Amino acid sequence: MDNKRKNVLIACDSSHTLLEFRGKLIEELVKGNNVSVFTPKISRQQVRDKLESLKVTVYENDLNGSNVSIFSDLKYIIQLYQLIKETKPDVFFPYTFKPVIYGTMVAKLCRIDCITPMLTGLGYNFTDSGKKNKLVTAITKMLLKFSLRGNKGIRIIFQNQDDYLKLLKTGIIGRQQQAFVVNGSGVDLTHYDYSIPDTLNISFLMISRLINAKGIREYYEAAKSVRHKYPEIKFKLIGSFDNNIDAITLDLYSKILFDDTLEYIGSVDDVRPYIKNASIVVLPSYYGEGVPRCILEGMAMGRAVITCDSVGCRETIYNSAEGRNGFLVPVRNVSALASKMEYYINHTTDIISYGINGRHFAKEKFDVNLVNAEMLKIMNVV
Structure with missing residues (x-):
């Protein structure tokens, strides 16, 4: 083993993910390496303070990961090269699309020995949604293929097997390339404590940005249907309404805000109190997830779940002779979603037992320490 401290550079498209999704990994990396991050501007002082306490060197940029801007992207490439x-x-x-595509190309140009791009889900670019910009999607696929090809030092990291097989099938990567599948970003089981869910006052919780492919409309319509029969049941929604190519319509947003179907909470810094107060966690997403973090958080805290039989989401459902932790429903299927919601309302003991199973499943497969141990090996820093 090489005991020399290595210089590790991390590139992302959102500063909040540095600690929320990569905090424990960074803590492991700094133990034996010099770590720097190249991130969009950090707006939260606690993030900056934490990185400083870990002795992580911070370099900031103006990248917007969600929007298409040739000028902004070109500026990002030049800054990263320098x-x-x-x-x-x-x-x-690098992780997420723009840092992976641009960063991997630049790192190859600069002859970096070990490049470990991580695709945290394929998003819109490999879904069948007709609303997305087809030209942008075609360009993204072409650039991704170009960036990931032709270098022995590239070790591509996926968060689920479906994404790996999809890139093989589409010819973006080849079987000769080094590729690894890890179990999402993992979840810190010491941070997300188990608690017994409330089965007397049943409530459902969805945590997501307000974009179509996350299933916001499906959640709203299913909640409306269920509340018609069970008006005492609560449905809550956490997440921001962003300027995004797939943002929900203003009409739906207005309904979420002003009618009584959902309790809209907006953005929060800590989801744990809300998960603790919820009985079931729901994510009817067909976005193209890596492994959805909000479902892992719910499982870690002992919450039964409902999610879609879609890429990334299906990884979170455990079903065997020993028991199960939740349900998969078909994508965009409001009636199936409402039916599983009603199942929990009428089988309250399963809310508890499925939640216990989910906690065990999270510990067995998604513990952040297990995931990070794999990540450190892939990055050649242990």
């Missing part, structure tokens, strides 16, 4: 030439990282770890 940064890599200046810092000379031994390991370059």
